[in-house]
Amino acid sequence: MSVVCGPLKFGTQPYSSETTDDGQHTTDSQEMKKFYLTTPIYYPNARPHVGSAYTTIVCDAIARYKRMCGYDVAFLTGTDEHGEKLQRAADVAGIPVEQFVAEKRELFKDLWRTLGIPQHSSEHPAGYRFVHTSQNPAHRTAVQWMIRQAGKAGYIEKKRYEGRYCVFDERYVSDNPEPVNCDICGRPAELISEENYFFRLSVFQDRLLRLYKDQPEFVLPDFRMNEVKSFVKGGLHDISISRRRLKWGIPWPDDPEQVVYVWYDALTSYLTGIGFEGDKRSKDFEKYWMGAEGPSEVVHMIGKDILRFHAVYWPAFLMAAGLPLPKTVFAHGWIYYQQDKMSKSKGNVVYPDNGIADGRGLVLHDKILDLTYPAKERARLGNEALRYYLLRDTPFGLDGSFSYEGLIQRYNSDLANGLGNLAKRTLPMIRSYFDGIAPSPVQQQASDSETGSLLPRIASQSRTYAVNRLASHEFSTVLTEIWRLISGADRELNERRPWAITDDPSQRDRRADVLGNAYEVLRFVAVLAYPVLPLATQQLWTQLNQRECAAGVDPRSLQWGQLKPGTIVGKAEPIFPRLDKEATLRKLRELADEDRAREKNTKEASIQVESQSEQKPVAPVSTPASGGAGDSAATDQKITIDNFAKIDLRVGTILSAEPIPGATKLLKLQVDIGTEVRQVCAGIAEYYKPEDLVGMKIVLVANLQPRKLRGVESNGMILAASVGEQGKPVLATFKEEVPNGTKLK
Ligand code: MSP
Numbered sequence: 001m002s003v004v005c006g007p008l009k010f011g012t013q014p015y016s017s018e019t020t021d022d023g024q025h026t027t028d029s030q031e032m033k034k035f036y037l038t039t040p041i042y043y044p045n046a047r048p049h050v051g052s053a054y055t056t057i058v059c060d061a062i063a064r065y066k067r068m069c070g071y072d073v074a075f076l077t078g079t080d081e082h083g084e085k086l087q088r089a090a091d092v093a094g095i096p097v098e099q100f101v102a103e104k105r106e107l108f109k110d111l112w113r114t115l116g117i118p119q120h121s122s123e124h125p126a127g128y129r130f131v132h133t134s135q136n137p138a139h140r141t142a143v144q145w146m147i148r149q150a151g152k153a154g155y156i157e158k159k160r161y162e163g164r165y166c167v168f169d170e171r172y173v174s175d176n177p178e179p180v181n182c183d184i185c186g187r188p189a190e191l192i193s194e195e196n197y198f199f200r201l202s203v204f205q206d207r208l209l210r211l212y213k214d215q216p217e218f219v220l221p222d223f224r225m226n227e228v229k230s231f232v233k234g235g236l237h238d239i240s241i242s243r244r245r246l247k248w249g250i251p252w253p254d255d256p257e258q259v260v261y262v263w264y265d266a267l268t269s270y271l272t273g274i275g276f277e278g279d280k281r282s283k284d285f286e287k288y289w290m291g292a293e294g295p296s297e298v299v300h301m302i303g304k305d306i307l308r309f310h311a312v313y314w315p316a317f318l319m320a321a322g323l324p325l326p327k328t329v330f331a332h333g334w335i336y337y338q339q340d341k342m343s344k345s346k347g348n349v350v351y352p353d354n355g356i357a358d359g360r361g362l363v364l365h366d367k368i369l370d371l372t373y374p375a376k377e378r379a380r381l382g383n384e385a386l387r388y389y390l391l392r393d394t395p396f397g398l399d400g401s402f403s404y405e406g407l408i409q410r411y412n413s414d415l416a417n418g419l420g421n422l423a424k425r426t427l428p429m430i431r432s433y434f435d436g437i438a439p440s441p442v443q444q445q446a447s448d449s450e451t452g453s454l455l456p457r458i459a460s461q462s463r464t465y466a467v468n469r470l471a472s473h474e475f476s477t478v479l480t481e482i483w484r485l486i487s488g489a490d491r492e493l494n495e496r497r498p499w500a501i502t503d504d505p506s507q508r509d510r511r512a513d514v515l516g517n518a519y520e521v522l523r524f525v526a527v528l529a530y531p532v533l534p535l536a537t538q539q540l541w542t543q544l545n546q547r548e549c550a551a552g553v554d555p556r557s558l559q560w561g562q563l564k565p566g567t568i569v570g571k572a573e574p575i576f577p578r579l580d581k582e583a584t585l586r587k588l589r590e591l592a593d594e595d596r597a598r599e600k601n602t603k604e605a606s607i608q609v610e611s612q613s614e615q616k617p618v619a620p621v622s623t624p625a626s627g628g629a630g631d632s633a634a635t636d637q638k639i640t641i642d643n644f645a646k647i648d649l650r651v652g653t654i655l656s657a658e659p660i661p662g663a664t665k666l667l668k669l670q671v672d673i674g675t676e677v678r679q680v681c682a683g684i685a686e687y688y689k690p691e692d693l694v695g696m697k698i699v700l701v702a703n704l705q706p707r708k709l710r711g712v713e714s715n716g717m718i719l720a721a722s723v724g725e726q727g728k729p730v731l732a733t734f735k736e737e738v739p740n741g742t743k744l745k
Helices: 052-066 084-093 097-114 137-151 202-216 224-232 262-272 283-289 304-321 375-393 406-436 455-468 475-496 503-528 534-544 579-599 605-609 641-645
Strands: 033-043 071-081 130-134 156-166 171-174 190-199 255-260 296-303 330-331 335-337 400-402 649-660 661-671 677-680 697-701 707-709 711-713 720-723 726-733
Touching: 033 052, 033 262, 033 283, 052 130, 052 296, 052 330, 052 335, 052 375, 052 400, 071 097, 071 262, 071 283, 071 296, 084 171, 130 661, 137 156, 137 255, 137 262, 137 304, 156 534, 190 255, 190 304, 202 224, 202 304, 224 649, 255 262, 262 304, 283 296, 296 304, 375 406, 375 475, 375 534, 400 406, 406 475, 406 503, 406 534, 406 579, 455 475, 455 503, 455 677, 475 503, 503 534, 649 677, 661 711, 677 711
Parallel strands: 033 071, 033 296, 071 130, 296 330, 335 400
Antiparallel strands: 156 171, 156 190, 649 661, 649 697, 661 677, 707 711, 720 726
16 A cells, blocks of 8 residues: 655644644744755675665654654665675676666665665655666766865875785785784785875864764764764774775776775765755755755764764765754664674575565464465555564664564564454444444543543653654654554553443443543554554545644644544554464565575675675674683783784773663673774673773783674773672773774784
8 A cells, every 4th residue: 555645734733843632732933944854875695684684664753753843854775885795796797787776776675675774755755865886977976076176175185105905805904004804804914015095084083073062963862972082082094095906996096096985975975865966966966965944953973883884984075075964863773683794695584575565564474364364565564563563572773683483572562462352442433333333432631530541641651752752762662652543542442331321312322422531532642653664554534534634733732632523433453463473483484494595696796795895994793702701711820022012912992882671780892993893791790880891991812712702792891900709890991092903912
C-alpha cells in the first residue's frame, strides 16, 4: 500500500520545538523551516545488511516526522564509489566497472524500496534523493572546486608522503611509515614515499575547538562531542589528500597523475546531492545549504565509526572552501548481531531482504498465514516489524543488538498483542454496539475522579513527551511512551468490560465512554507512531475513517476529543496478525543458511572486503581483545631485555568508554594510539566512571593476541597498577604531554 498524503497546509499552525501538556507550542514562527538530512553514502561493494540499513531507516523516520511538523525536508542518501576494489570486483565478475557499479547502486535502491522508504517525488517530497560519486560529472566538478578553493586559500601544499602500501591488494594500508601488515591479506605492507598533496588540518585546531564551544550541538550525543574535543585538543596533523597509485577516483585538478583522497570526495557528496556543482548551484542547494530562503538545519546522521571524518575533517574542508557548516553531526551506535560485529566470514550477517522484509515478509506465508494473504501486506509486516524493532530496542546513539528472537518477540508483544489487538477489540465493538458510529471520548477537562478515566491525561502526556523527544530522535523512549498509552487503553477495556455492560439505556453512556476512549487512543497512536510505522498507522487511520492521512496531522496539534461527530468506523482488518514464534524462527534461520551458502559461491565474494581500513583508520571491531587491566600477571622471574622488547607498549588517549551490557566489571574503550583507534575491554568498571576516562592518557600493550570478552572483541590491554588485596586497578598515566602512539621502552 502506498500512502500519498495531499499537500500539507502550512502557515496555519505555529511551529515550535517544544510542546506543553495542553498542546501549546512554546516558541512561534510562521516561517516554514528547511531541514536537510543525510545518511552516509554507502560503499557499494558489499550487499547492504540490517546494520547498513539502520541509518537510512532512522533518517526516513526523522524525515517523515519533520515533514509532519511542517518542515520543508530534503533527505539524501547514496553510494560511495571510490576505490580500486570496485574495479577489481568488476574484473572478477567480468563486466565493465561502470555497469558493475550501476548494478550495485540498484541493490541499495531496491532495499530502500523493500523497506518502504520512498524516493523523492512530488508525491513524496520528504523521500530520499540519491547521489553517487566517481562517475558523476557534477560531483567531479564539485570536488575539484572544493580542492581549488582550499588551494587558493593556502590550505593545500605538496609534501613528501611516507606510508605503507600493500602491493598485493593495491591499497594504502597506513599513513605512517612504521611497519605494518595489510589487514586484508596479512602480508607486510611496503614502505612507499611519494609527492602528495596535503591538507593543512593542523591550522584548523583553534577554529574547530571554537566551533565545538560555540555550537555544542555540532556533535551529538554529548559523549561523542567529548571524544571529538579530546582528539582535536591532542593536536592535529596535516593529512595527505591525494593518492598517486590509484587510478579510479576523481583526478586532482591540474595534476591528473593523482586522484583525490576518498574522504574529500565522499564528504563533498552532501553538497552535490542537492545540486552543488562548484560555481553552478541549484535552487535547492541555495535553499537547504546556504539558507537563502530562511533558516535551514543541516543534519548528518552517521555511524560512530566515521565520526572523526565528519566532525573534524568535514568542517575544516568546508571552512577552507568558505562554505557554511552543518548544524549537527549525529553519530549513532552500531547494530551488532547478538553482541557481535556482523561479518560475512563469521556468517552472522542479517539481510533484511531475506525473509524479513521481502515479498515473503517475516516468512508469514509458511504455515503461519496462508498465501491468500496479499503479498504487499506480507512485505509491509516484515518491514514495519523491523523498523519498530530497531528503533524500539536500540536507545538512539548507543549500540544495539539484533536477534531474530528479539524481532519476533517485539512483533508479537507490541505490534500484534499491543496495537493490533487494541484495534481488533475496539472497532468491532463500535460496529456492533453503536452501528459503527464512533462514540465521543470522555472530556479532557473533566477531572480524573469525575470521568474515572486516566486516558485523556495519559494521552496528552504521551503526545507532549513524543513531540519533545522526537526532536532529539529518541525513538526508543518515545515508542515506549506510546505503548504505555496503548496498555492504558487495554487496561481500561479489561476493567470496564464494555461487552458485559447491559443494554439498559442508562448504561449505554458508560459503554460509549470506554469505547470512545479506546477509539481516541487509537487515533493518537496512529499519528504519533506514523514516522516509525507509516503503513500500519495509515491502515489503522483508514479503519478509524479519519480524513486524509495520519501523516497530514501535525502531532503538536493533536488534542483529545477532536473526533468529528458521526464518524463511522471501517472494518477491522488485522493490522499485525500474531506469529508462530518457533515456526517463523525456524524458517528465518533456514533462509539465512541458504543465503549464506549462495553468497559463498558468488564470484565476487572472494574479493569483497569488510574492513575499509584504508578509508577508516579505526580499529576493525573484529580484531579480538585482550584481558582487562586486572589481567597483568606479576612474576618474580627475571627476563632478558630482548624479552621485554617484544612487548609493544604505546601511549594512547581514551576516546570513549561505555559499559558492556551484562558485564558489571568491564568497560568497552576506544583508544587512540596515533595510527589507529583500538577497541579494548578493561576490567575497571567498578573503579572508574566512563565519563572520567574520556580524554585520559594511558599505556596500551599493543601487540597482544586479540581476544573476546563477554562476546566483545578486545584488541590490547591497558596497564594498571593492582593495588591492595582487592587488586584495585589504578591506570598508569603521564604527568607531561606525550603524543599518542609514542613507544615506551
Ligand atoms: N562510504 C563511507 C561513508 C562516507 S560518508 C561521506 C562508509 N561507508 S560504509 O558503507 O562502510 O558505512 C556506511 C554507514 O553504515 C556508516 O555510518 C556505518 O557506521 C554504518 N554501518 C555499517 N555497519 C553498521 C552496523 N552494523 N550498524 C550500524 N551502522 C553500521 O563508511
